[in-house]
Amino acid sequence: NAGVTQTPKFRVLKTGQSMTLLCAQDMNHEYMYWYRQDPGMGLRLIHYSVGEGTTAKGEVPDGYNVSRLKKQNFLLGLESAAPSQTSVYFCASNEQGYSNQPQHFGDGTRLSIL
């Protein structure tokens, strides 16, 4: 029972490089989310998706793009990495239409931009 799986777990990039973070869930959840966690700021929503083929902006979307081509996968892209994007990134998912249900989180991707 894998739940939410994030790859890679760690990555170091140079400023200006691009990369894609992958999130996969095996719970058949409709809703998926990308957050970033920074010290003293809690978790902030970057982008989210309410179903296959849909994406929407969250609280801090600038500098990121996302895609949800398959229901089980949610990709987060950095086109031109900046040091301000050094953070821990978490993916989460939950069932559609059940706003009282908890979100399920992956173990995070630790990203450093030099």
Next chain:
Amino acid sequence: AQSVAQPEDQVNVAEGNPLTVKCTYSVSGNPYLFWYVQYPNRGLQFLLKYITGDNLVKGSYGFEAEFNKSQTSFHLKKPSALVSDSALYFCAVRDWRFGNEKLTFGTGTRLTIIP
């Protein structure tokens, strides 16, 4: 806008003593409130939630939380702390700005249980 505040960055408790981690909220409408725990190098794990009903909510690992509407608080409690309870704790509220499935998190409280 929906928001939660965790006024303490750090809480230290002796093993065996009761613990409280504080959370206050600001919402329009009925609040959906959650507590999550994060262990080192792991994602957040759900502890408990308040949607409606009894003000005292019981959750995982012996934790409970008390919903107080007049004080707009949702404090996390445990009668007897264990060293293994040491972790980062987040309070969260359902945020209706982005539809009905989003969470807004507090800044977190680091709980340290001293043996």
